[in-house]
Amino acid sequence: MFSDRFDQLVQALRILPSVGPKSAQRMALHLIMKNKEGAIGLAHALNEATSYIHECGICHSLTENEVCDICCSTERDDQLLCVVESPADVMAIEQSGSFKGKYHVLGGHLSPLDGIGPEEIGIPYLVQRLSDGKVTEVILATNPTVEGQATAHYLVEATKHLSLQMTRIAQGVPQGGELEYVDSHTLSQAVHNRMKMK
Amino acid sequence: MFSDRFDQLVQALRILPSVGPKSAQRMALHLIMKNKEGAIGLAHALNEATSYIHECGICHSLTENEVCDICCSTERDDQLLCVVESPADVMAIEQSGSFKGKYHVLGGHLSPLDGIGPEEIGIPYLVQRLSDGKVTEVILATNPTVEGQATAHYLVEATKHLSLQMTRIAQGVPQGGELEYVDSHTLSQAVHNRMKMK
Structure with a gap:
């Protein structure tokens, strides 16, 4: 709309999950008009993260080292x-x-x-x-x-x-949920997997 | 969580409007695991946009030139x-x-x-x-x-x-809206600004 680079930024933002054309426009305007510094920081963080973060050699989670902190932990x-x-x-x-x-x-x-x-x-x-x-x-x-x-x-x-x-891991009704809104498959699982209390 | 650079990326993503901690995490994981190329492209688009886009000298909208396309248009x-x-x-x-x-x-x-x-x-x-x-x-x-x-x-x-x-610009009920859901201030404006049809 305003310029090619603006449109390119809107397009680039659309790769983010659940960001549609309207949100991408809003994000682009926000970054350019209100937080240029933040935008430059975000670009830097993206470059750093994509360069240094990769899979852990043991557990296949993410890490910057050969093996992740959890696998290393004693x-x-x-x-x-x-x-x-x-x-x-x-x-x-x-x-x-x-x-x-x-x-x-x-x-x-x-x-x-x-x-x-x-x-x-x-x-x-x-x-x-x-x-x-x-x-x-x-x-x-x-x-x-x-x-x-x-x-x-x-x-x-x-x-x-x-x-x-x-x-x-146990399957049943989620905590804080109300039974009437729980789907019937989950509910039948919860009844089937019922636990002894006394 | 996984590494400092991951946390920095999550933090950097939070400057985007309506992106909370959970969405930022989801975005960071998506970018690193599923779309590294897109993330690098986004970083590039951010750097380009912040460097080249600025206010139009006449209308104060956004442009890459001294004066925007709309102001220039004959x-x-x-x-x-x-x-x-x-x-x-x-x-x-x-x-x-x-x-x-x-x-x-x-x-x-x-x-x-x-x-x-x-x-x-x-x-x-x-x-x-x-x-x-x-x-x-x-x-x-x-x-x-x-x-x-x-x-x-x-x-x-x-x-x-x-x-x-x-x-x-005219104020009244928005098109496609249902009267019962329109707030009373807007409705009273719409009645006040009613237009002659015959």
Whole structure:
């Protein structure tokens, strides 16, 4: 609209998730008119992050070093391994403060129709990682979706020969939710997986 | 979380309007994991835009040149001048395709409590711009807020000595809106400003 570079900035901002044409315009105007310094800082942070952040050599989460802080940590329980689909899930579980073991990031879930099989999400590498006998319990924290469930079941099968405890994060009604707004599949799972209180 | 540069990117993304900590995290992960090329492109577009885009010397909208395309255009009506608060408003009116004159961007509205008086939004410059007699009608398209209205009224006073037609964009019910959801102030304005049909 105002100039080619303005349009290019609007286009570039549209790669951000959930940013449509209107939001991108608003962001571009905000940056140019109210926060040029911030925009330059953002450009710098983007260049730095894309240059230095990559996958951890052990767990496939993100890090600037060869191995990430969690994998390096001596304070975390080496016997517990939490398997998740993406680094975003590592972040969510870390923020919940509920887990003090180590992680393994698959980088996706099984999806045969999209050509994503066990090799593509590194299951052979995970099985090999578990073979040294250090880990005693694997917590399967793939997403509670059809694909996430299938991936969890596949992992149980793939590690049958190892003497490991395999657990799955609990599925039921989310805290603070109201029953009447919970979908019926979740509700039937919650009834099925009911816990003894007395 | 994963590394300092990751946290810096999340922080940098938070300068974008309506981006909170969760969205910023999601954006950072998306850029690093799924679209590094796009992130580098965005950094480049930010650097280019902040270096080259600035205010137009005549209308104070945005441009890469000394004077913007609209001010330069010989196809637009020099006698009509639309006064708006910000370049975003120029964009909105241009996109509506309803105006073929020229613009004047104030860069804000009168707000005495915040120390923004006529000088701060360049009203003396606008009055001077109008003094050469080229413009015959000024369309006041400041926002329909208390401050925008006050600014429009101030402009009428400030240009009393010039033989100019001053008009204000119509206020009423927005198209496609349902009356029952329109606020009562807008509704009372719409009744007050009713138009003759027969």
